[in-house]
Amino acid sequence: MSTPHSGRLLAYACAAIFAACLLGIVLRPIGFLSVFWPANQLLLVLFLRYPRVLLQPLGMAAIFVSYVAADVLTGSNLWVSMGFSVANMVGAACAWWVMHRHSERDLQMEGQFSALLVFYGSGVATTVSAAIGGPISAYAFSVPLLQGTLMWWTGEWMNAMILLPFLLALPTARKATLAQEALPIAARVLPVAAVVVLEAASYTVVGKVGALAFSLPALLWCALSYRILPTTIITMLVFATKIIVASRIDFTPAQFVDVATFRLGVTMLILGPLSVAGAHAARTELLNRMRYQAHHDSLTGVLSRNGFVQASELLLQRLMHERGSVAVLMLDLDHFKRVNDGHGHATGDHLLCEFSRTVVHTLRPQDVLGRIGGEEFAVVLPHISAQDAATIAERLCHAVRSEPFQTLRNEPLQASVSIGVAHVAQLSEYDSIENLLRDADVALYQAKSRGRDCVMLGAAR
Structure with missing residues (x-):
């Protein structure tokens, strides 16, 4: 025609x-x-x-x-x-x-x-x-x-x-070219x-x-x-x-x-x-x-644990030279096992993908997001105060809570996230990504103990 x-x-x-x-x-x-x-x-x-x-x-x-x-x-x-x-x-x-x-x-x-x-x-x-x-x-x-x-x-x-x-x-117009290292x-x-x-x-x-x-x-x-x-x-x-x-x-x-x-x-x-x-x-x-594929999660498309750790280490090294601040967030989808048990693993995978997109749209361009494992994700926020980091974490909670997630059968699905925040006002050589993830995980555990769907800020350093 x-x-x-x-x-x-x-x-x-x-x-x-x-x-x-x-x-x-x-x-x-x-x-x-x-x-x-x-x-x-x-x-x-x-x-x-x-x-x-x-x-x-x-x-x-x-x-x-x-x-x-x-x-x-x-x-x-x-x-x-x-x-x-x-x-x-x-x-x-x-x-x-x-x-x-x-x-x-x-x-x-x-x-x-x-x-x-x-x-x-x-x-x-x-x-x-x-x-x-x-x-x-x-x-x-x-x-x-x-x-x-x-x-x-x-x-x-x-x-x-x-x-x-x-x-x-x-x-x-349809052709997308992958980035190539400059010679x-x-x-x-x-x-x-x-x-x-x-x-x-x-x-x-x-x-x-x-x-x-x-x-x-x-x-x-x-x-x-x-x-x-x-x-x-x-x-x-x-x-x-x-x-x-x-x-x-x-x-x-x-x-x-x-x-x-x-x-x-x-x-x-x-x-x-x-x-x-x-x-x-x-x-x-x-x-x-x-x-x-070696650095990205095959399901959600965000950085895998290995890719996240490598990217975070490079970012922390730069921030260390700049004597900058950083915050690390640990995110955990609440009651994710119930989703898998009640709606099937395919719906659970779909929720993880939609959750990842929601988080990416909420974060700043310079922030680093990775899937640590299962329903756990981590974020590195460079050059940020403790208060602003808590504000971004609250914004993430609100975005997930308000997002109209659905099952594969187009049934409404309510989701929420618990977040632990670790913040360092001025990085030193002793602040590794592993230590910051551990501190954020402790704060995450406290958020879950408080009833989930909330943010807990760890002890400031």
Whole structure:
């Protein structure tokens, strides 16, 4: 069903395809196919991201018109342009059919085998499109059938391997990237500087076209140093420069065997840095997830006991140097066993998750929350007075008491929390997180003895 949003999206897609076709036509040698044709790779990415809008009759017809219009407006024969457009669109559709079932990470070049997926998908696409477009180009440019087909096949595959990884790696609105440790300036600059130096040397020392693999070590260095998007940009620029320079020298039908060999060399060689970049991205993602799981509670998402202790120790060390104050809160959900016994453990788990969210929303951004075990949680409040710490604890009690918790059957569930507070006005080297947790636990026990759903402030130090 057509909507204003889908209509705008289709218009933008057609405009982008039209502009990409014009760019390819500008780079087309007189009397033959374009050296660099980005429209098909752009179309494939649009198919992968917006199939419900583009892969339907109206969308396909509009895109077809965009292809043909760009060719006809620049003086091409209408029927030849229509044949080329059919070949281009069928190839992109075949690549979509091969690739669309894979995961989002694979399609964003962050999977271990993303480069091979692009290689295989684009290979299928170029083979199919060459079977259609090759004979048409042979007729249009008066060259032998083998020559026309081979030039189409190698040129299209090379274009796909150069441009498609970059387009796939572009961020989307749904894509969330985990934080990555900042590298020193030298580590950020040296890999790309090495690419520039080796590329310049390849043209200066080896010849005008340059050695294909001259900068490969530097590209591999980039793949291990940068995120996937910068790596694809650097790789694309290196090999696009090579083919543009080469096209000024001998990218004509008369040298089609050498040209085809050169193009296949680029197609195969570019797999190296892209494969390393994808494997490195997958490894980094796995390590980040393992690190997160090691420091966070799998049920509630807050810090686990180990993660809480480590984060608190670092915070206390900083506060110690600043001679600052700190408060530690121990929180215990009242009568939690009754919830498990009366409503089941699934409801108990649901309550823990909702309770955690309530506490997070009540605390300050600089406070540290962790699940110590079972229904017990702990909070570290930096730079705070004893009175303010007690006020925050009372606020937590009120927030939990007032929250409309529910069972999994949408039945109302009343919950409350008991809180013990330990406060230190000025930290010393003897104040460890273990000692503060112990003091807060003593105050928590007193809160439970008073009837629960209340706050007890321990002896101030």
